[in-house]
Amino acid sequence: MCGRFLMNEEAVNATVSITGHYEEIPLDLHFGTIYPSMEALAVDEKDGRLHASVLRFGVQSESMKKRIINARAETADSKFMFRQAWRHSRCAIPANAFYEWTPSKDMITFTEPGDSVMFLAALKIEDDFVILTREADASVAPYHHRMPVILEKQQVGEWILDPHACARIVENAVPVLDAYEPPKQLSLF
Template identity: 35%
Template sequence: MCGRYYVDDETAREIEKLVNEISSTLHQKGSKRDIHPSEPSTVLTAFKGSLHMEEKLWGFPGYHGKELIINARSETALTKSTFRDSVLNRRCVIPVAGFYEWNSSKEKAAFYREDSSLLFLAGFYKQFPDSDHFVILTSPANESMIEVHDRMPLILEREEVFPWITDSRKTEELLLKKPCSLKKDMAYEQLCLHDFTGDLT
């Protein structure tokens, strides 16, 4: 699953190079800003044939309005009526510096790429009465993640960002890809996982 991620100033600079514009939500002072479910975040979509940056809320309103759906399994997203149309027609990418996961002892670990300051998480979005909302896709954990959790975000390579967003012929292939290896850091302050229910991981 993915229940919280973070962005930093270097992330903002990387995205600025990628799309030649930057959202003020990422251009904040300080070394790190955590993004929690239900909060607005910058995502990449396509606009007139090029990548476009806009702000959307993290999490689909849940069933009966009681829960947020923040994640969806990449292997089954196309078979779920809640997700299928969005995956086919409204794909997006969430650029982050890294993300957090908690193990069975509720110890928090941070995951990030050693070879890049940026991770590109595959997602999709849908319009609701209040705003557009997005969901992050997850895949089975690889060897760098499995000791902490059995799921992880579906991570795209830089060259896969544009095809994921714009090329429907690549959708099924990318949904089943194996994410890259990540570095793990357990040195952060240990916190209990917030009581977020409703994620489909």
């Protein structure tokens, strides 16, 4: 389950290279670790074209006290809360890394090798977004059973603009990631 991710200036540059626009990106955008309820940069659709937006991480549920931050890719198209967004409001979140925690509460940092920015498949619900997750691949499974759906840069436009490509893209979106474990604390005694 993806609950935190890193966003820096490189994510802005990657977004501009995909959308061709920088005017929509606010100058006071927060960089660093993005937590639920914080605003983050997103690529979405406006007037049939890719567009840069700022959306809030997580959807406030009326029945729950905390925000829903993830949706299972396997069932998002049929769940009441997500099916309209799956059909009409997909987006992608540029991230430099995402984090997971082991059962012993060690934070593991995941990055895409050879690329400083990855795009997380997400669903836009009004001015909020949830990150799609799938069963973990071999690079994440030793640490967590779920992982975000990661899009290749050339898939972002198709993911957002082509409703018929969604299921195929999610099925095939499994990059091998690098995992960085925190260094073990040394004992002086």
